[in-house]
Amino acid sequence: MINFLGRRLLQSALILLGVSFITFALLYLLPSDPVRQIAGRSATAQTVANIREQLGLDQPFIVQYWRYLMDLLHLDLGRSYLQKTEVSTLIAARLPATLLLMVGAISAELVLGLGMGIIAALRRGTMTDNSLMIASFIGVSAPQFVVGLLLLYVFAVQLGWFPIGGYGTFAHLVLPALTLGILGSGWYSRMMRSSMIDVLRQDFIRTAHAKGLSRARVLLRHALPNAILPVIAMIGIDIGIFMGGIVIVESVFGWPGIGQLAWQAIQRVDIPIIMGVTLVSACAIVLGNLVADIATLFADPRIKVR
Amino acid sequence: MTAIEPATLRSAAPSVWTRLRRRKLALIGLALIVLTFFGAIFAPWLTPYEPNNQMFDGLTLQGAPMPPGAQFPLGTDLLGRDLLTRILYGARTSLIIGLVANGVALVIGTLIGITAGYFRGFVGSVLMRLTDLMMAFPALLLAICLAAIFQPSLWIVALVIATVNWVQTARVIYTETSSLSQREFIAAEKTLGAGHLRILFRHILPHLVPMIIVWGTLGISTTVLLEATLSYLGVGVQPPTPSWGNIIFENQTYFQAAPWLVFFPGLAIVILALAFNLVGDALRDVLDPTQRGQDQ
Numbered sequence: 001m002i003n004f005l006g007r008r009l010l011q012s013a014l015i016l017l018g019v020s021f022i023t024f025a026l027l028y029l030l031p032s033d034p035v036r037q038i039a040g041r042s043a044t045a046q047t048v049a050n051i052r053e054q055l056g057l058d059q060p061f062i063v064q065y066w067r068y069l070m071d072l073l074h075l076d077l078g079r080s081y082l083q084k085t086e087v088s089t090l091i092a093a094r095l096p097a098t099l100l101l102m103v104g105a106i107s108a109e110l111v112l113g114l115g116m117g118i119i120a121a122l123r124r125g126t127m128t129d130n131s132l133m134i135a136s137f138i139g140v141s142a143p144q145f146v147v148g149l150l151l152l153y154v155f156a157v158q159l160g161w162f163p164i165g166g167y168g169t170f171a172h173l174v175l176p177a178l179t180l181g182i183l184g185s186g187w188y189s190r191m192m193r194s195s196m197i198d199v200l201r202q203d204f205i206r207t208a209h210a211k212g213l214s215r216a217r218v219l220l221r222h223a224l225p226n227a228i229l230p231v232i233a234m235i236g237i238d239i240g241i242f243m244g245g246i247v248i249v250e251s252v253f254g255w256p257g258i259g260q261l262a263w264q265a266i267q268r269v270d271i272p273i274i275m276g277v278t279l280v281s282a283c284a285i286v287l288g289n290l291v292a293d294i295a296t297l298f299a300d301p302r303i304k305v306r
Numbered sequence: 307m308t309a310i311e312p313a314t315l316r317s318a319a320p321s322v323w324t325r326l327r328r329r330k331l332a333l334i335g336l337a338l339i340v341l342t343f344f345g346a347i348f349a350p351w352l353t354p355y356e357p358n359n360q361m362f363d364g365l366t367l368q369g370a371p372m373p374p375g376a377q378f379p380l381g382t383d384l385l386g387r388d389l390l391t392r393i394l395y396g397a398r399t400s401l402i403i404g405l406v407a408n409g410v411a412l413v414i415g416t417l418i419g420i421t422a423g424y425f426r427g428f429v430g431s432v433l434m435r436l437t438d439l440m441m442a443f444p445a446l447l448l449a450i451c452l453a454a455i456f457q458p459s460l461w462i463v464a465l466v467i468a469t470v471n472w473v474q475t476a477r478v479i480y481t482e483t484s485s486l487s488q489r490e491f492i493a494a495e496k497t498l499g500a501g502h503l504r505i506l507f508r509h510i511l512p513h514l515v516p517m518i519i520v521w522g523t524l525g526i527s528t529t530v531l532l533e534a535t536l537s538y539l540g541v542g543v544q545p546p547t548p549s550w551g552n553i554i555f556e557n558q559t560y561f562q563a564a565p566w567l568v569f570f571p572g573l574a575i576v577i578l579a580l581a582f583n584l585v586g587d588a589l590r591d592v593l594d595p596t597q598r599g600q601d602q
Contacts, residue, residue, distance in 0.1 A: 141580035146572035244446035281444040
């Protein structure tokens, strides 16, 4: 187990190194010149050269990347070109909002997804089952900005139940979390349905029925815990999908998280922020996968650690 | 031995169709896809308007977009262009990108997966580590960065989507290829002196065809969604070329007053992505033996 963990941790570190290299290289190749943007249009060639030197942007690529890595070891993500603030400070200020959104989204998708999956499995082959599965297909086929804008229009503009955007109260959280949750619930409901059907087919369920347990008890005590575990183990992998969605959902709802930070930085070519957010997201994804692997081990003891 | 495999593939085709025909949802999906193609190809004959024509009578006296009505079935956008016309022409964008980007992604994914799965060893692990690395990339963020870096045109957007979208295919193909490579008939071929290329293309690839078809179909749905998302952010297909995503991008400031400008293009995106998902899912049940029995 220790061995397995050690190897997976090393692997994760290498993956993060790779992500940092590719992102850095991509941004290095960027045709637009950040120095010009910082210096402004009327800057003299001398000023531009000074700023370039100051930022170390006159150095060759490998030197720049090496410096970045060394700073990274001290958890220093560099300074934003345009906001003149440490990137780590900017991200740290925005991270709680994104984490809150993540908790909201995961709760929404679990409640919706598991609920739909369980009902569909129990009503298998009926109209209810079919409609729920069509709904889950629509959930995974709807782009998040469309879902977000529609939810905004119906529940914020027309009905006025929720604020149109922003951050602060629970009411602000509902629509963005639901937008992210609808996509996830589509996946979860289908996984939950097939997991539940698999479990209900097992011998021990027949035994439980045969020894006279009530239907509710068989479902709640015997079927559900077994069916839910493999599905819950997927939450880790979900984080990757979540990290993709935050840029969209945060900009639709004006949610002040790191997705919005990244989107603003991309528009202004503020490279250190783009780098920082990409790395933080990649960390979250790698960590999520690690958790998913470990959770799967616990969920199914038959899986042997390789 | 070589003659047998193509023959079994051909004889499998009708039974696939019979099994697919029994699935109502797949047929609905197929009908929606055919309808979209029809709309995209025959757009000039289906509508009296031009997609980029800003019509004087396309705006109200106050200069606002026209709601759906007799003259403009789905209303007009904020520049007075007919929305239905733009959606029909936008279908071309979605389908071209869906097919091209997904085709490229499928080729990259298949090549990487098959090479890594067959050769294993050093080449295999380098390729699979690359795949792991791509899995850890926040794909949408990467796509947005790439699209913002290059001047986005239709083809650049397609390439950007392909670069982030080949990973899933590569993993599936890798798993399948590495299990196929262990099978006796491959060992027999090797003993008979067949070269790597011959084994890969004559013996392994034909076995992967069903899987490639399944993931190719499901992938179009992902591609359509990604294109719409990039265009919605303004880094995808650029106006005035209509795309379902950039119609929403252009009009979203008006969306509280004119919700149809978000609703109809949004509906078009959902329908097309849903159609490919429905067909792909049914194909997976029918074609992919590892998934069989899950849905009965």
